[in-house]
Amino acid sequence: MWKEQYNRWKEYKELDEKLSSELDAIVSDEQSLEDAFYKNLEFGTGGMRGKLGPGTNRMNIYTVRKAAEGLASYVNDQGLSKRGVAIAYDSRYMSKEFAVETARVLGHHGIPSYVFTSLRPTPELSFAVRHLQAAAGVVVTASHNPPEYNGFKAYNEDGGQLPPLQAESMIDFVNQVENELQVEVADQKELEDNGLLKWVDEEVDQAYLEKLKTVTVKPEIEKDISLVFTPLHGTARDLVEKGLKQSGFSSIHIVEEQAKPDPEFTTVASPNPEEHQAFEMAIDQGKSIGADLLMATDPDADRLGVAVPDGTGDYKVLTGNQTGALMLDYILEHTPNLPDNGQLIKTIVTSEFGRVIANSHNISTLDTLTGFKFIGEKIREYEQTGDHTFLFGYEESYGYLVKDFARDKDAVQAAVLIAEVGAYWKNQGMTLIDALEELYQKHGYFLEDLLSVKLEGKSGADTIEKIMDDFRNADIKEVGGKKVVAIEDYATTVRRYIEGDTTEEIDLPTSNVLKFILEDDCWFCLRPSGTEPKIKFYFGVKTESKAKSEQLIESLKDTVNERLHVLI
The missing domain is CATH 3.40.120.10 (Alpha-D-Glucose-1,6-Bisphosphate, subunit A, domain 3)
Structure with missing residues (x-):
């Protein structure tokens, strides 16, 4: 399957020169090619984030255009296209280029863009959406990921990242784009001349300050x-x-x-x-x-x-x-x-x-x-x-x-x-x-810790799924010497109490997260990251002293680590 995607890119005569050169550089590295093409870079509830480079599973002008095309359809579907989209970007490689590509796609659909002239913080983009009364916002960033990453985060008209229902709608529009290489874009200068690409800067800064x-x-x-x-x-x-x-x-x-x-x-x-x-x-x-x-x-x-x-x-x-x-x-x-x-x-x-x-x-x-x-x-x-x-x-x-x-x-x-x-x-x-x-x-002495396990590529994704399945299905009654009182499975939104084996509904959206509530105000939680190839384990304890809390949290981590070593 991935080879079909690779060939589609390789045979595309108008492929961006830089991406074409990068593709040539890995042509003999089948593992790298597979990782670049084995899936589409996922546009999830927080947008998308990935490594820069050629391929359907990478951040590049074509995958960005695909995301922007989905955003354009979403804004039009909301009937808000005249209000436009605010766009900001950070200091990463290709950030400004991706911001402009987004504006070019939106402009092709007649949707105005308000693009910052230089890099701005994500929270100012959130503010700018509200201040400019825009229909949506985009910030091009990979937050604190390594240099080889970039990302595309979408915001709603309230200046917040898209909550589940809105995200599902936009994800559907993004997934309807069959060929990222064929997304049409408008000319930047024409958009500027027609008022569909408007550069913004200090006026928004002053309002934020x-x-x-x-x-x-x-x-x-x-x-x-x-x-x-x-x-x-x-x-x-x-x-x-x-x-x-x-x-x-x-x-x-x-x-x-x-x-x-x-x-x-x-x-x-x-x-x-x-x-x-x-x-x-x-x-x-x-x-x-x-x-x-x-x-x-x-x-x-x-x-x-x-x-x-x-x-x-x-x-x-x-x-x-x-x-x-x-x-x-x-x-x-x-x-x-x-x-x-x-x-x-x-x-x-x-x-x-x-x-x-x-x-x-x-x-x-x-x-x-x-x-x-x-x-x-x-x-x-x-x-x-x-x-x-x-x-x-x-x-x-x-x-x-x-x-x-x-x-x-x-x-x-x-x-x-x-x-x-x-x-x-x-x-x-x-x-x-x-x-x-x-x-x-x-x-009380509250203490928390985090165990983050990085598992990259397709094999890593499979291992993360295996870990979640194991903790979800195993009969875990004790962790670090503390009894399990309840297990919260946010995938099913069910909280199950061990004593009496009773259940109740969790009033939150579904998510692939498990939380174990332990006795004496202790807990631990496991969650695959939505933005990085990681699974994260969170731990929390409370005792009457720092020393006891430190000892207890290490005990919880040791127990979980022992189980992980068998699974990884």
Whole structure:
């Protein structure tokens, strides 16, 4: 089957020269050819993401055109074509080219595009869709994936990533495109002349920065805090720096070696603030100036990592759960007149720490599936029904949303808020680690960890399926010395309690996720990644001490690892 696809490309006389050369370079490597052509690059609920290069299973101008053709059909089907589509892109290879190709496909259908003149953060694209009253949005990014990747993320008219029903509709339109090589595009200059390709820049920036002022909770506090910030060669420098300055922060130090956009992400092994090595340069600079707080964003600036002095002359990188807990506690402690119907929204793999903090302020918590699109979907629902007031949303993977003028996780907002939280605690003579310890003393020692197993290619996908089947069908009664209380299977949306063998429905969309609820506030969850060739295992525990929590979480991980070694 894959050879038919390969031959179709090889025989296409108008194939892009660069892609044709790249195809020639692997013509004798059958394994590489098979991987490039054995399937179509999947357009899923979060759009698509893959390695750059020739082939139906790669990111290139043809697979991007196919996605854009599906988007055009979706926008027309919604009857919103006149409102146009906002398009942004990050610092990766081919990002601007893919943005323009998207506009050329849309323009062929008479749909206007609003394309940023230069790279912008993903959250600004989310904001731009709403600000421009566009019908949809696209951001060309592969987030924190390695340099050889790029991606295409689609947004709805609310500025959120497409929730399941809308995503299914668009996926159907994308899949109706039979031949990606034959998608028609309009001429760029003609589109510009006809007003169907409009370049946007500072006007949207200024509108976003104006909204960013609302993130500040206590504008009157002293902002005497020394900050180090690195955009990790991505899109965030300009907006983060301007946002911090307009909020009153003056001691802002940029890691200049990582400040310029670089598709190779030369100074880091991975441009992911979840990886501690991404902080190495920021930590060195922090030590040299005695900085109080270090911040790093991923290339498209929807994730924020934070590191703080640990009292030994070094810096500790906080987890996403810890940073989220600190921001949540600060918001709830210092926001006057919290609404009675206030709501925290988090994902099913995010720490229960947030729920306990929210409960202490009589604020309810809603769990969603993993993926910020589900948080954005709930915010829109609350706007329409008035049932709840959104107060904060976050996920363990360093994604936070403070104010709903964006509908995706927003590292720019998070940077401004965590700087304020750091300044507040510094005024109390405390670091963020001290503040976190206070929260642990008050609510219990919550600890989480993540085990991520990379399994690439077709064989990797088969192994991931095998792992999910094993954990789904095995009779697992105990993990790490803790009894299994219930098993939540989000593929069937059924929660099964072990004692009594009773079941109840989970009121969430279906997803290939399993969560094991253990005794004594422990749990673990396994989920194939939707954007990377990985399966992820999430662990959470709570005890009365750090030492006990560390010991317990290692025990859970060891048990799961033992089972994995048999399966891989």
